[in-house]
Amino acid sequence: MLGQTAKRLRNKVSAKLASIRGTLEVVLLTLRLAEGHRGFVFGYILLAIINAATESFSIMLIVPLLQSFSSDSIFAGVPVLDSVGQLLLPFEPEVRLRWVAVILLGIILVKSAVQYFTEVMIYILPLRLERDLRMRAFAAMMESRLSFAEGISTGDIGNYTASFPARAGLALRFLIQGTAAAITIIIMLALFIAITPSALMGLAGFVIIGSILFKRLTGPLASRLDMEMTESQRDFTQAYFEAVNNKRTIRIFNATDTFLTRINKLLERLRGVQTQTIAVQNATYPFFATLSGVLVCGLVLMASFASPDQAQALLGVLLLFLVASARMLGPFSVAHIARMHFSIHADPVRKMDFFLKEAARNRDTDGEIVLPRAAQEITFSDVSFEYPGSRAGVKDLDFSVRPGEFLAIVGPSGSGKSTIFHLLSRLRRPDQGEISINGHPLNDLKIRSWWDQLCIVSQDVPIFNATVRENIHFGKTDEPDDGRIWVALENAVAADFVRRMPEGLDSPLGEFGSNLSGGERQRLALARAFYHRTPVILLDEVTSQLDAETEQRIAESITKLHSDNHTIIAIAHRPKTIRGADRVLVLRDGRVVASGDHDTLLAENEFYRDMAGPVETMARS
Numbered sequence: 001m002l003g004q005t006a007k008r009l010r011n012k013v014s015a016k017l018a019s020i021r022g023t024l025e026v027v028l029l030t031l032r033l034a035e036g037h038r039g040f041v042f043g044y045i046l047l048a049i050i051n052a053a054t055e056s057f058s059i060m061l062i063v064p065l066l067q068s069f070s071s072d073s074i075f076a077g078v079p080v081l082d083s084v085g086q087l088l089l090p091f092e093p094e095v096r097l098r099w100v101a102v103i104l105l106g107i108i109l110v111k112s113a114v115q116y117f118t119e120v121m122i123y124i125l126p127l128r129l130e131r132d133l134r135m136r137a138f139a140a141m142m143e144s145r146l147s148f149a150e151g152i153s154t155g156d157i158g159n160y161t162a163s164f165p166a167r168a169g170l171a172l173r174f175l176i177q178g179t180a181a182a183i184t185i186i187i188m189l190a191l192f193i194a195i196t197p198s199a200l201m202g203l204a205g206f207v208i209i210g211s212i213l214f215k216r217l218t219g220p221l222a223s224r225l226d227m228e229m230t231e232s233q234r235d236f237t238q239a240y241f242e243a244v245n246n247k248r249t250i251r252i253f254n255a256t257d258t259f260l261t262r263i264n265k266l267l268e269r270l271r272g273v274q275t276q277t278i279a280v281q282n283a284t285y286p287f288f289a290t291l292s293g294v295l296v297c298g299l300v301l302m303a304s305f306a307s308p309d310q311a312q313a314l315l316g317v318l319l320l321f322l323v324a325s326a327r328m329l330g331p332f333s334v335a336h337i338a339r340m341h342f343s344i345h346a347d348p349v350r351k352m353d354f355f356l357k358e359a360a361r362n363r364d365t366d367g368e369i370v371l372p373r374a375a376q377e378i379t380f381s382d383v384s385f386e387y388p389g390s391r392a393g394v395k396d397l398d399f400s401v402r403p404g405e406f407l408a409i410v411g412p413s414g415s416g417k418s419t420i421f422h423l424l425s426r427l428r429r430p431d432q433g434e435i436s437i438n439g440h441p442l443n444d445l446k447i448r449s450w451w452d453q454l455c456i457v458s459q460d461v462p463i464f465n466a467t468v469r470e471n472i473h474f475g476k477t478d479e480p481d482d483g484r485i486w487v488a489l490e491n492a493v494a495a496d497f498v499r500r501m502p503e504g505l506d507s508p509l510g511e512f513g514s515n516l517s518g519g520e521r522q523r524l525a526l527a528r529a530f531y532h533r534t535p536v537i538l539l540d541e542v543t544s545q546l547d548a549e550t551e552q553r554i555a556e557s558i559t560k561l562h563s564d565n566h567t568i569i570a571i572a573h574r575p576k577t578i579r580g581a582d583r584v585l586v587l588r589d590g591r592v593v594a595s596g597d598h599d600t601l602l603a604e605n606e607f608y609r610d611m612a613g614p615v616e617t618m619a620r621s
């Protein structure tokens with residue numbers, strides 16, 4: 001029996017210690033996240049200490065002043081009050097009042113100024129940290145390896161770049177607000193220890209019993225709300241972005257009502273968590289006010305049972321307790337509200353810190369070699385790559401592309417064509433083998449010096465919510481050259497439809513280019529490549545949405561680029577679209593199964609012939 005009780009006690013103690021360790025860990029993590037704002041944090045705490053000191057000073061002045069007008073000395077023998085009282089006594093009552101009034105006025109002015117600045121700072125600080133963390137999360141995502149960045153769901157991205165920074169900002173706010181309140185309480189307690197130990201006993205009892213009771217009542221709820229807030233915000237962001245990004249599909253599949261119901265449910269859940277949080281937060285002040293009221297009633301009752309002398313002493317303590325509790329109720333409630341809020345926002349602090357560390361670990365490392373701008377020879381030597389967690393990818397790729405060569409890569413869907421582009425642009429890195437540019441391993445290059453010489457037109461045609469000019473000039477830092485933009489548009493067979501737009505090059509293209517047709521988007525993306533005229537151009541199914549005539553005109557533009565000594569690597573499902581290529585690589589299940597020129601492959605390779613289809617094969621025969 002005794003052993004069991006001891007064991008239970010041990011478990012309780014170790015659980016308590018673990019919880020204290022957990023809180024301390026979050027405190028340190030919060031301070032680490034706020035590393036760049038230390039001056040602000042310490043400035044706030046310093047002002048809070050000045051605030052508490054002025055508060056104490058005014059109590060030390062007011063109480064002896066009142067006492068000095070009374071013939072019954074309730075505070076006789078109380079060291080601090082006595083000595084301040086002695087200082088006041090030699091003065092005439094009116095002089096005493098004047099001096100106290102002047103000093104109090106000075107204190108009040110200092111206190112008001114300090115209070116104003118602490119109030120402003122406490123709202124500014126979370127915003128500063130939020131802004132800083134949002135930027136850090138965004139940069140971490142952009143600068144980390146693609147496999148890491150692509151592994152984060154939209155809901156989580158929403159949390160890392162919006163909700164978590166805001167909540168970590170609040171955690172910092174409540175951490176320093178709680179610390180400042182705790183310092184104020186300590187200063188006040190020290191003052192009351194100096195004044196009278198019995199008042200201190202009352203206060204200490206009030207502080208300890210009140211805190212334990214309040215924590216018991218609200219602690220578990222605060223931790224649950226912390227988790228629920230994170231989850232409900234993540235789920236809402238996920239659903240929201242899915243709805244925003246799939247407007248057309250949702251309508252056509254008649255899924256509007258389903259989506260609205262889902263979003264409505266998620267919003268309702270979020271509101272529920274927020275409501276519960278507000279209910280818990282606002283319980284603090286009434287709780288402690290009631291508790292201190294109950295204590296006062298208890299003391300009055302006790303005085304009613306005591307002898308007149310004891311009653312007077314008790315009422316002296318009561319008076320002090322009233323002053324102390326009235327003064328301390330504010331910082332005390334703030335300390336508890338802050339503690340509770342801090343634990344409500346502990347989860348985002350841990351997750352934000354973990355995310356930033358993981359992103360730093362997965363940061364895309366760069367090489368040292370700056371590649372001079374020139375025609376480049378590209379070599380794949382025994383390159384193999386598998387997507388993480390999947391067996392798909394490419395195997396044993398071994399080929400070179402000469403400077404100025406036009407290489408076509410054909411193969412069925414899923415054979416690994418786009419993966420080659422990802423590897424060549426170092427968005428992914430080979431598991432085995434090496435890719436080199438002009439003899440330099442791709443991993444050793446300063447990647448921006450390679451990207452500077454590379455342009456990609458991909459299947460998912462990224463058009464930005466900007467004007468035609470800004471979309472074509474995208475990624476460049478010099479001034480846009482309208483003459484060259486029009487030439488690029490002509491080459492991409494896009495000039496006619498841009499001319500028809502009401503504002504020409506200044507026309508806005510809408511979000512994701514929603515003001516354009518699929519083929520127009522494709523031609524604008526091509527115009528971007530023609531404008532950039534980088535030494536190496538990667539084309540991924542660039543004519544898949546175009547009619548035969550436009551496709552033919554674009555093929556001519558590509559041939560012209562080729563004759564201007566640009567290296568072109570073009571991906572296609574259908575051999576028809578890359579007839580101008582010098583050489584064709586045929587890909588199947590991630591491997592190169594044949595290579596040669598179009599005609600030779602048509603004549604000799606059955607797989608290629610099957611892909612080319614009867615029209616192409618007949619055209620040749």
Ligand SMILES: Nc1ncnc2c1ncn2[C@@H]1O[C@H](COP(=O)(O)OP(=O)(O)OP(=O)(O)O)[C@@H](O)[C@H]1O
Nearest residue numbers: 387390392393411412413414415416417418419420
């Ligand atoms: N992020 C990814 N994670 C896991 N597997 C992937 C990923 N991207 C592509 N794959 C897989 O890798 C293989 C090669 O994909 P890739 O996109 O290179 O094919 P592709 O030949 O370009 O196809 P398509 O012609 O349809 O665009 C496919 O089996 C595909 O499912």
